[in-house]
Amino acid sequence: MAPRVLVSDQLSPTAVQIFKDRGVEVDYLPDLGKDKDALLAVIDQYDGLAIRSATKVTEKLIAAATKLKVVGRAGIGVDNVDIPAASRKGIIVMNTPFGNSITTAEHAIALMFAVARQLPAADISTQAGKWEKNRFMGVEITGKVLGIIGCGNIGAIVASRGVGLKMKVIAFDPFLSADRAAQLGIEKVELETLFKRADFITLHTPMTEKTKGIIDAKAIAQMKDGVRIINCARGGLVVEKDLAEAIKSGKVAGAGVDVFETEPAKDSPLFGLDNVVCTPHLGASTEEAQENVALQVAEQMSDYLISGAVQNALNMPSISAEEAPLLTPFVKLAEILGSFVGQVTEDPIKAVEIVYDGAPGAMNTRALTSAALAGLLKPLMQSVNMVSAPLMAKERGIIVSEVRRDKSGVFDGYIKLTVTTEKFSRSVAGTSFSDGKPRFIQIKDINMEAEVGRHMLYTTNHDEPGVIGELGTMCSKNNINIANFHLGRNTKGGDAIAMLYLDEPLEEAVMAEIRSLKKIGQAKLLSFDV
Numbered sequence: 001m002a003p004r005v006l007v008s009d010q011l012s013p014t015a016v017q018i019f020k021d022r023g024v025e026v027d028y029l030p031d032l033g034k035d036k037d038a039l040l041a042v043i044d045q046y047d048g049l050a051i052r053s054a055t056k057v058t059e060k061l062i063a064a065a066t067k068l069k070v071v072g073r074a075g076i077g078v079d080n081v082d083i084p085a086a087s088r089k090g091i092i093v094m095n096t097p098f099g100n101s102i103t104t105a106e107h108a109i110a111l112m113f114a115v116a117r118q119l120p121a122a123d124i125s126t127q128a129g130k131w132e133k134n135r136f137m138g139v140e141i142t143g144k145v146l147g148i149i150g151c152g153n154i155g156a157i158v159a160s161r162g163v164g165l166k167m168k169v170i171a172f173d174p175f176l177s178a179d180r181a182a183q184l185g186i187e188k189v190e191l192e193t194l195f196k197r198a199d200f201i202t203l204h205t206p207m208t209e210k211t212k213g214i215i216d217a218k219a220i221a222q223m224k225d226g227v228r229i230i231n232c233a234r235g236g237l238v239v240e241k242d243l244a245e246a247i248k249s250g251k252v253a254g255a256g257v258d259v260f261e262t263e264p265a266k267d268s269p270l271f272g273l274d275n276v277v278c279t280p281h282l283g284a285s286t287e288e289a290q291e292n293v294a295l296q297v298a299e300q301m302s303d304y305l306i307s308g309a310v311q312n313a314l315n316m317p318s319i320s321a322e323e324a325p326l327l328t329p330f331v332k333l334a335e336i337l338g339s340f341v342g343q344v345t346e347d348p349i350k351a352v353e354i355v356y357d358g359a360p361g362a363m364n365t366r367a368l369t370s371a372a373l374a375g376l377l378k379p380l381m382q383s384v385n386m387v388s389a390p391l392m393a394k395e396r397g398i399i400v401s402e403v404r405r406d407k408s409g410v411f412d413g414y415i416k417l418t419v420t421t422e423k424f425s426r427s428v429a430g431t432s433f434s435d436g437k438p439r440f441i442q443i444k445d446i447n448m449e450a451e452v453g454r455h456m457l458y459t460t461n462h463d464e465p466g467v468i469g470e471l472g473t474m475c476s477k478n479n480i481n482i483a484n485f486h487l488g489r490n491t492k493g494g495d496a497i498a499m500l501y502l503d504e505p506l507e508e509a510v511m512a513e514i515r516s517l518k519k520i521g522q523a524k525l526l527s528f529d530v
C-alpha cells in the first residue's frame, strides 16, 4: 500500500506534486495544523506529517500517531516538535537545514535597516500627508558594530552581509572556530563583550534551554545605550516585557522583531512602542525559500517512506539513496546479531562493543550500530527501532563503542558484537553473503557457519557424544522439522554450541524438557525477523 502523508501547514504546491510523482498519497490541509484537536483526530491515518512552524507536534499528538514514521519540517527550527517523544516512538524528525537560510538572513538585514531608518513609521506618517522630515532622524549602518549571537548557517550569512555593508562584525557562538571567524572576516568574542560593544545585536541561535531568555533585563543592562536589537530566530530568546521596558526607558533605541514568545502574536508588550518594527514570522517567507524547503522536504520524506534513505534527520544518522541498498543486508545482519544477544542475555547489559571488519567498516556504521541496538533491545521493548534504540540504550546507561577495522579474516566483511554484563562478556559475529542473507560465523568465540532462520534452538553443552541425537529426538518426537543443524566447539571435549534452524517453534514444555537434559547447559528458543 502506498504511504500516506498529511501536509498540515501552508507549503508550496511543489511539495504536493512531488509526493504524488513519487507514489506517495498526500492530503493537503494547510489549516489543520492550527486546530490541534482536528489534527489529533486524523493523525493515526498517516505515515508522514509535513509541517512548518504552525503545527505543534506534541507528545500527545505523537502518542495518537500510531502509523507515523516521519515528521518533515519544511524549514529549520524544530522547537515545535517534541523530538525525544518522537525518537522514543521510532519516528524520524527531519528538517531542511539550508533552504531558507539566505532568505532569513536577508530579513534580519531588512529589519536592521527598517529600525535604523524607522521606515514603517515614516511610511505611515508620509502616507498620512504629514511630511515629518525632522521626526525620522536615522543612524548610519556603515562603521557600526554588528553583534551576532549564534553564528551558524544564518548567522554566517548575516555576518557576510554585515561585512559587505562595511560594518564591524563580532560574534558570540561557543561552536564558532577561530578559523571560521577569520574566514568570515569577523571577530569571535564572549557574550559580555558583544553586549558591551555592539550597536546592533542580531540573534541566530536555535531555541534551547540555554538560549531561552538570553536577552533579558540583566543582559540589556550590560548593553550600550541606544543599542538596536533584531530577533529573527525565536520569540523566547528575548524576554519581551524586559525589551519593552528598555525601549520605553530609551536604553534600547529600537527593535526589529519577527518572532514572538507566543505565536500567532495577537498581543505583545512590544506592540505600539516607538521604533519597534514587527513582522509575523516572515523570516522564511520568500517565493524562493518556500520553493526550496517544500521541494526538499517532500523529496526527503518520499525517499524515506519509499526506500529507507535518511537525509537531514535530527534523531537518526543519514543514509543516502545510493547507500541504502548496500547498507540493507548489513543493517539486517547487525539487527540479528543484536537480537541474538538480546534474547540470550538475561542480566542487565552495561556495555556493547561492535567491531566492523572489512566492508561494513567502510559503511555508515552509526546506522548499523543503531540497528544492532534495536535488535538488542527488542526483547525488552517491542516498539524499539533504529531511531529510538540509541536513545533507549543511553537512557539505560549502556555504553556503546564502535571499532572499524580493515579486512582481517577470510570474510570480505563481518560484524562482531560483544556485550558486557556485570557477570560476563558474550560475543557473536556474523557476515552477509552475496545472497544478502545473514549468517552467524562465531558465537562465544566458537566458529560455526549457521544460516539464520525465523525459529532457532540455541544450546550450549560440553563436547561429548550423543547431544545431536538427543536434540534430534526431541524435535522429531514433537513433530518439528529441523531445516539446518549447526555445531561448533572450541576444543575437543571443551565448550560446544548447537544452532538448530527449525521449521516451527518448540512448545515451552518441550523447551523445559530440553533444559532438563543432563548434557545440555543453556537452551533458548530464539526468533529472528527474517
Ligand SMILES: NC(=O)C1=CN([C@@H]2O[C@H](COP(=O)(O)OP(=O)(O)OC[C@H]3O[C@@H](n4cnc5c(N)ncnc54)[C@H](O)[C@@H]3O)[C@@H](O)[C@H]2O)C=CC1
Residues within 6 Å of the ligand: 075, 076, 077, 078, 097, 100, 101, 104, 149, 150, 151, 152, 153, 154, 155, 172, 173, 174, 175, 176, 204, 205, 206, 207, 210, 211, 232, 233, 234, 258, 259, 281, 282, 283, 284, 285
Ligand atoms: N524567522 C524565521 O522565519 C526563521 C527562523 N529561524 C531560526 O534561526 C535559527 C538558526 O538557524 P541556523 O543558522 O540555520 O541554525 P544553525 O544550527 O546553523 O546555527 C545555530 C548556531 O547557534 C549556535 N548556538 C547554539 N547555542 C548557542 C548559545 N547558547 N549561544 C550562542 N550561540 C549558540 C550554534 O553553535 C550554531 O552555530 C533556527 O534554529 C530557527 O529557530 C530559521 C529559519 C527561519
Ligand SMILES: O=C(O)C(=O)COP(=O)(O)O
Residues within 6 Å of the ligand: 052, 053, 054, 074, 075, 076, 077, 078, 100, 281, 282, 283, 284, 285
Ligand atoms: O525555518 C524556520 O525555522 C522558521 O522559523 C520558518 O518558519 P515558517 O516555516 O515560516 O513557519
